[in-house]
Amino acid sequence: MQFALPTLGAQIVVYPMDAPPISGGVRIENLAINTAIGSATGLVWATIRHSSKTKGALQGAAGGALMSAGRQIAATAFNGSGFLGREISATGISLAATAGEPKTTLSLPIGPLSLECGDDNFDWRLNVVDFVAIVGLSLSPNTRLDLHKSLSSGAAVFRDRHESFGQRGDFDIMAISEFGTVRLSRSAFEPFTGKTNVLYHENVHVLQDDYFQRAIALPAERQVIQHLPFGRQFLRHLDLGVAGPMLEGAMSPIPYESRPWEREAYALTANLKY
Ligand SMILES: [Zn+2]
Numbered sequence: 465m466q467f468a469l470p471t472l473g474a475q476i477v478v479y480p481m482d483a484p485p486i487s488g489g490v491r492i493e494n495l496a497i498n499t500a501i502g503s504a505t506g507l508v509w510a511t512i513r514h515s516s517k518t519k520g521a522l523q524g525a526a527g528g529a530l531m532s533a534g535r536q537i538a539a540t541a542f543n544g545s546g547f548l549g550r551e552i553s554a555t556g557i558s559l560a561a562t563a564g565e566p567k568t569t570l571s572l573p574i575g576p577l578s579l580e581c582g583d584d585n586f587d588w589r590l591n592v593v594d595f596v597a598i599v600g601l602s603l604s605p606n607t608r609l610d611l612h613k614s615l616s617s618g619a620a621v622f623r624d625r626h627e628s629f630g631q632r633g634d635f636d637i638m639a640i641s642e643f644g645t646v647r648l649s650r651s652a653f654e655p656f657t658g659k660t661n662v663l664y665h666e667n668v669h670v671l672q673d674d675y676f677q678r679a680i681a682l683p684a685e686r687q688v689i690q691h692l693p694f695g696r697q698f699l700r701h702l703d704l705g706v707a708g709p710m711l712e713g714a715m716s717p718i719p720y721e722s723r724p725w726e727r728e729a730y731a732l733t734a735n736l737k738y
Pocket residue numbers: 665669725726729
C-alpha cells in the first residue's frame with residue numbers, strides 16, 4: 465500500500481511504517497501444503513529404498529513442517545532471517561530426502577557448499593554450477609558481492625549496476641534468483657529508504673530451490689553421473705548441479721502469476737512493499 469501526495473510538478477510517495485501482518489490463515493495453509501509435499505517426498509524416498517512407507521511419510525511430514533517454518537522465517541524482514549530460515553528449512557529437507565535411510569544426514573548449505581553432518585561423521589559437498597556462477601558474478605564488471613546481505617540471506621547476494629533486468633508487463637524485474645545466488649538491480653532498492661524488501665521474496669526462492677535440488681534434482685543427477693567414467697570419484701565431494709536449473713527452465717512456460725513458487729513467495733511477504 466502507498467499514498468501518493470500530489471505536489472507542484474512532482475510526486476512524493478510515502479511508505480507507511482506499519483504494514484498489516486500476514487494472516488494466520490496464510491501461515492497455516494503454507495504449513496499444510498509444505499507438510500503434504502514433505503510427506504509425499506518421504507513416502508517416495510522410503511519406497512525407493514524399500515523401507516517402511518508409514519515411517520517415511522511421517523518423517524517427511526515433519527521435514528515439510530520445518531521447510532514451511534524456514535520459509536516463513538526467511539520471508540520476514542529482519543537481519544539474518546534468510547540464513548536462519550535456510551538452515552531450518554535445510555534440516556527439514558534433510559529429513560524428507562533421507563527418509564528410508566538407516567540414519568539421517570543433515571545437509572546444511574553455506575553458499576555453494578553443504579556441510580554433511582551425520583551421527584559420527586562430518587563431510588562436505590560443493591555444487592559446481594553454483595560455485596562457477598558465484599565466481600563469474602564476482603568477476604563480472606556488472607555485479608558486486610554484497611557481503612552483509614549475503615550473510616543475512618545465507619546465499620550469495622550481488623548488486624547489479626543495471627536499473628532492472630527487463631520488464632514483465634508493466635513491472636520492472638527487480639531481482640533474479642538462480643544458481644543459489646540472488647541478483648538485485650537498482651530498482652530493487654526503495655528510492656528514499658534504501659530498503660530492499662524484494663530480497664525476502666528472493667530468500668523464499670532460494671529455500672524452494674534447496675528443496676528441489678536436494679530432494680529431487682541432485683539425487684537424480686547422481687544416478688546418471690555415478691555410471692560415467694570417474695563418476696564415483698567426482699561424486700565423492702562434488703555435485704554438478706545442472707539438472708536442477710535445466711528442469712526449472714523446462715517449467716518456464718508456466719505463466720508467472722500461476723507459478724506455485726511465485727504465489728508462495730508473494731503470500732509469505734504480503735506485508736512487505738516492493
Ligand atoms: Zn519470484
